[in-house]
Amino acid sequence: MPEIIADYRSDTVTRPSQKMRQIMATAEVGDDVFADDPGVNHLEAYLAERAGKEAALFCASGTQSNLVALLAHCQRGDEYIVGQEAHTYKYEGGGAAVLGSIQPQPLDYEPDSTLDLLKVRAKLKADDVHFARSRLLCLENTRSGEVLPLGYHAKAAAFCTENKLVLHLDGARLFNAMVKQGVELEDISRHYDSVSLCISKGLGAPIGSLLVGSRALIDEARKWRKMLGGGMRQAGIIAAACEYALENNIPRLQDDHDNALRLAQGLAEIPGISCDASAVQTNMVFIIIDDETKVEPYKAYMAEQGIVLLGGQVMRLVTHLDINTEAIEKTLEFSRGFFA
Ligand SMILES: *Cc1c(COP(=O)(O)O)cnc(C)c1O
Numbered sequence: 525m526p527e528i529i530a531d532y533r534s535d536t537v538t539r540p541s542q543k544m545r546q547i548m549a550t551a552e553v554g555d556d557v558f559a560d561d562p563g564v565n566h567l568e569a570y571l572a573e574r575a576g577k578e579a580a581l582f583c584a585s586g587t588q589s590n591l592v593a594l595l596a597h598c599q600r601g602d603e604y605i606v607g608q609e610a611h612t613y614k615y616e617g618g619g620a621a622v623l624g625s626i627q628p629q630p631l632d633y634e635p636d637s638t639l640d641l642l643k644v645r646a647k648l649k650a651d652d653v654h655f656a657r658s659r660l661l662c663l664e665n666t667r668s669g670e671v672l673p674l675g676y677h678a679k680a681a682a683f684c685t686e687n688k689l690v691l692h693l694d695g696a697r698l699f700n701a702m703v704k705q706g707v708e709l710e711d712i713s714r715h716y717d718s719v720s721l722c723i724s725k726g727l728g729a730p731i732g733s734l735l736v737g738s739r740a741l742i743d744e745a746r747k748w749r750k751m752l753g754g755g756m757r758q759a760g761i762i763a764a765a766c767e768y769a770l771e772n773n774i775p776r777l778q779d780d781h782d783n784a785l786r787l788a789q790g791l792a793e794i795p796g797i798s799c800d801a802s803a804v805q806t807n808m809v810f811i812i813i814d815d816e817t818k819v820e821p822y823k824a825y826m827a828e829q830g831i832v833l834l835g836g837q838v839m840r841l842v843t844h845l846d847i848n849t850e851a852i853e854k855t856l857e858f859s860r861g862f863f864a
Pocket residue numbers: 585586587588590611612664666694696697722724733
């Protein structure tokens with residue numbers, strides 16, 4: 525195995541830095557199921573405050589955080605409206621339906637990653653014995669690296685109030701949206717009843733996501749988390765990493781965005797690769813390998829150079845804090861070499 529120069533599969537592949545590991549090693553801990561872990565308590569209070577919410581819940585993953593949100597908001601026989609390609613619908617094993625008896629109503633995304641509220645309205649079900657109860661609207665930001673337009677949040681919130689829905693945001697990469705749009709977390713989160721945030725992606729923590737919302741919602745979500753086996757004990761070790769990530773690694777997401785753009789622009793110039801660099805908004809680059817028979821040889825060649833790619837003819841390349849500008853230049857150099 526060659527030394528890894530860049531692993532583009534996801535921003536989840538980051539390793540904790542030496543500094544982060546040191547902080548983890550010396551973290552004070554307690555049993556979080558007894559609410560005794562000072563690091564977890566501090567992290568929850570810290571992020572709740574940054575999000576302008578009453579409370580937060582530390583979860584093992586973004587999947588768990590989204591799931592406990594849906595379970596806490598909805599009852600058996602309720603319905604949530606969600607994007608067709610949304611993580612909570614497509615990539616979480618159908619958890620809301622499987623474990624919560626919550627029916628999903630998927631809807632196609634618009635080209636700007638919003639859900640058209642008129643189309644959402646057309647899917648809402650009347651109070652009628654035949655129908656599930658429409659209860660929640662779920663949005664995602666960023667989605668495939670795209671940020672939701674800032675003006676959309678308030679519109680979605682007003683729509684939900686008008687239609688007696690609650691509004692949840694899967695904000696696994698919301699920090700990327702914040703940095704891209706130059707706003708604070710609260711500027712976005714205040715429009716939502718709950719927001720799920722991942723610290724284990726571009727921010728570089730090894731484990732950890734949080735759900736933020738009202739005290740009542742978080743109390744309910746905490747019960748569901750325990751039922752799902754997510755009541756962690758001396759979780760302060762990972763909470764310390766998450767708090768370190770939140771304090772140190774948000775502004776540097778701009779580097780990931782700059783690197784993604786540079787990568788896209790470079791790849792777009794290579795005959796054999798199609799890439800719309802103008803579509804890059806945050807840390808994701810999508811490319812198409814024009815000749816399908818070159819897909820596997822390209823991936824294999826790059827892997828030999830220590831560059832890890834994921835996908836088929838369409839590939840998604842994700843930048844993160846373990847990929848620096850030098851690695852981007854090497855990726856371009858090797859790609860040019862392969863397609864020459
Ligand atoms: C990564 C991700 C999640 C959560 O994933 P986990 O691997 O469970 O932490 C949720 N939503 C979106 C959009 C994601 O990209």
